[in-house]
Amino acid sequence: MTVTIVGSQLGDEGKGALVDLWGGDADVVARYQGGDNAGHTVVQDGDEYKLSLVPSGAIRDKVGVLGNGCVVNPKTLFSEIDELRERGLDPDVRVARRAHVIMPYHRVLDGIEEEAKSDSDLDAGTTGRGIGPTYEDKAGRRGIRVGDLLDPEVLRDRLEYVIPQKRALAEDVFGVDTGEAFDVDAVYEEYVEIGERLREESMTVNAGEFLGSHVDAGDDVLFEGAQGTSIDIDHGIYPYVTSSNPTAGGAATGTGVGPTVVGRGEVVGIVKAYLSRVGTGPLPTELTGDDEELADYIREKGGEFGTVTGRPRRIGWLDVPMLRHAARANGFTGLAVNHIDVLAGLDEVKVGHSYGLDGEELLTMPATTERWGRCEPNLREFEPWPEVDWSAVAAEGYDAIPENAQTYLEYLSEEVGAPIYAVGVGPDRAQTIELANPFEQ
Ligand code: GDP
Numbered sequence: 145m146t147v148t149i150v151g152s153q154l155g156d157e158g159k160g161a162l163v164d165l166w167g168g169d170a171d172v173v174a175r176y177q178g179g180d181n182a183g184h185t186v187v188q189d190g191d192e193y194k195l196s197l198v199p200s201g202a203i204r205d206k207v208g209v210l211g212n213g214c215v216v217n218p219k220t221l222f223s224e225i226d227e228l229r230e231r232g233l234d235p236d237v238r239v240a241r242r243a244h245v246i247m248p249y250h251r252v253l254d255g256i257e258e259e260a261k262s263d264s265d266l267d268a269g270t271t272g273r274g275i276g277p278t279y280e281d282k283a284g285r286r287g288i289r290v291g292d293l294l295d296p297e298v299l300r301d302r303l304e305y306v307i308p309q310k311r312a313l314a315e316d317v318f319g320v321d322t323g324e325a326f327d328v329d330a331v332y333e334e335y336v337e338i339g340e341r342l343r344e345e346s347m348t349v350n351a352g353e354f355l356g357s358h359v360d361a362g363d364d365v366l367f368e369g370a371q372g373t374s375i376d377i378d379h380g381i382y383p384y385v386t387s388s389n390p391t392a393g394g395a396a397t398g399t400g401v402g403p404t405v406v407g408r409g410e411v412v413g414i415v416k417a418y419l420s421r422v423g424t425g426p427l428p429t430e431l432t433g434d435d436e437e438l439a440d441y442i443r444e445k446g447g448e449f450g451t452v453t454g455r456p457r458r459i460g461w462l463d464v465p466m467l468r469h470a471a472r473a474n475g476f477t478g479l480a481v482n483h484i485d486v487l488a489g490l491d492e493v494k495v496g497h498s499y500g501l502d503g504e505e506l507l508t509m510p511a512t513t514e515r516w517g518r519c520e521p522n523l524r525e526f527e528p529w530p531e532v533d534w535s536a537v538a539a540e541g542y543d544a545i546p547e548n549a550q551t552y553l554e555y556l557s558e559e560v561g562a563p564i565y566a567v568g569v570g571p572d573r574a575q576t577i578e579l580a581n582p583f584e585q
């Protein structure tokens with residue numbers, strides 16, 4: 145069967161921790177979208193791993209697949225694999241030949257375009273990894289795919305077509321001097337070599353066939369979503385979004401197995417017990433003004449600094465309309481709620497239960513970000529819960545969670561309409577309390 149792990153908010157909900165937990169029961173762990181904009185953290189017995197491309201199942205020695213829906217920077221991939229090898233792991237990563245390659249000019253253009261957009265407040269605060277420009281070229285049918293790196297003639301033809309256009313864009317439209325990243329010969333030589341390493345290490349696969357044969361053999365496959373529903377290019381807060389579909393439908397289009405395969409399995413929404421956001425755009429439940437100190441406190445306690453960029457994350461109360469939206473868009477069969485420990489010991493715990501907009505109460509997100517930005521959250525207050533020894537709580541199980549936190553969790557489950565499968569009370573694998581294993585549902 146399959147289990148699909150999806151971020152239900154704005155990314156960084158703690159997906160890596162759950163992929164690590166349940167990846168232990170899977171045969172294969174596959175990413176289906178995004179690239180090295182992701183930063184997924186796994187903590188095992190105090191050892192921390194931060195992964196941006198290698199699927200988080202690597203820590204459990206599982207075969208990892210980067211599906212066709214991913215955009216792959218092979219340099220990041222190799223350096224991540226090399227680092228994991230230095231730490232004594234032996235990651236087995238396969239890359240879809242249909243996946244698109246992030247080229248050096250994509251990263252440069254990401255920076256240039258963000259800078260240009262910032263004059264009109266349209267910059268998304270991207271991770272600068274070249275994600276958007278690579279997906280643009282995919283849709284524009286001028287991208288370079290992983291399979292093209294294995295065929296020097298095809299690669300040369302593609303580069304000769306695309307690079308002069310990119311150079312003209314950078315120089316003539318944006319007025320920026322270009323360098324080696326826009327030089328056909330230099331890029332060709334470097335990427336032919338990359339293709340050779342991919343071939344030597346037998347890393348490329350027809351991902352759909354590879355995963356389909358595992359599914360047919362009755363293996364358990366875990367789909368690891370990156371980013372989150374509210375930064376999905378279709379269902380998120382456009383234009384302050386990423387350029388792919390983190391929502392569960394992406395697990396089918398981004399790997400090459402049918403939607404029926406994904407739909408027969410479980411779809412688990414990962415929820416952070418409050419909101420964090422790296423990037424720009426509105427955030428109705430953001431803690432600002434008088435609440436800034438509280439935001440600073442949560443940021444420090446929760447370590448809310450970007451895994452990829454180190455940027456301080458913006459902090460807000462849980463946004464329940466955002467979760468109702470995510471439950472519908474993904475069809476959650478279960479939830480995992482993380483960071484209950486971070487809210488412990490506060491004087492007050494609130495959630496945005498609904499929004500007020502133009503005299504109306506809204507229970508879910510409006511479809512335009514401008515309207516979302518005008519929403520006033522209707523806050524609901526919960527009795528706070530005390531700081532406790534969370535490792536001891538994790539060892540004992542759900543009933544040991546402070547009662548007020550249980551009330552919070554039960555409210556959330558009811559509003560979202562899905563049962564809670566796991567509760568995170570700390571970053572370590574041993575600090576996630578499992579109520580149900582989705583592979584056993
Ligand atoms: P991802 O991108 O969704 O995988 O999440 P990140 O790894 O970017 O950010 C989540 C951060 O919170 C990481 O530092 C995790 O180690 C940490 N984390 C995950 N679950 C919990 C939890 O329940 N409590 C606490 N305190 N930290 C957690």
Ligand code: IMO
Nearest residue numbers: 155156182183268269270271370371386422423
């Ligand atoms: P994980 O998988 C949080 C945000 C960026 C920016 C927008 C577009 O760790 O949850 P991009 O570089 O993708 O073009 O940036 O999306 N963003 C993330 N925010 N977690 C992530 O990944 C993110 N990946 C991208 O901050 O606002």
Ligand code: MG
Nearest residue numbers: 156183184451
């Ligand atoms: Mg992250």
